[in-house]
Amino acid sequence: MNLEDYFDFLAEDDIRLRGTRIGIETILFDYLFRAKTAEEIAEIYPSLTLAQVYATILYYLQHQSQVDAYLKDWLEWGDRMRAEQAKNPHPVVERLHQLKAKKLAQATQ
Secondary structure, X not given: OOHHHHEEEEEOOEEEEOOOOOEHHHHHHHHHOOOOOHHHHXXXXXXXOXXXXXXXXXXXXXXXXXXXXXXXXXXXXXXXXXXXXXXXOOHHHHHHHHHHHHHHHHHOO
16 A cells, blocks of 8 residues: 555645545644644544554655645634634624623622
8 A cells, every 4th residue: 555545635735534534734733733642643533543643644754845834824724714703703602702701890890
């Protein structure tokens, strides 16, 4: 089995583990930024095999500069989406913020 056989390359910015909806960014974020081991990641995502997690890490190590750019784009996209959500919160979220502010105001009186 070739390393690339573990993945579905759906688009330049969408690489998923074959047979799942899990993108490589999910595994690599836990591995690189949360210092999780491959075994810990496999426990977090029971739909993945340990071999799939190791394949993702190996793919990263073999294509580090491209995957670093992929992760950078993914992180920036996440930041933009959170900023957009903050500008246009769902009415339920807005109502929860109002209730929280009211509760805090009552507690300080």
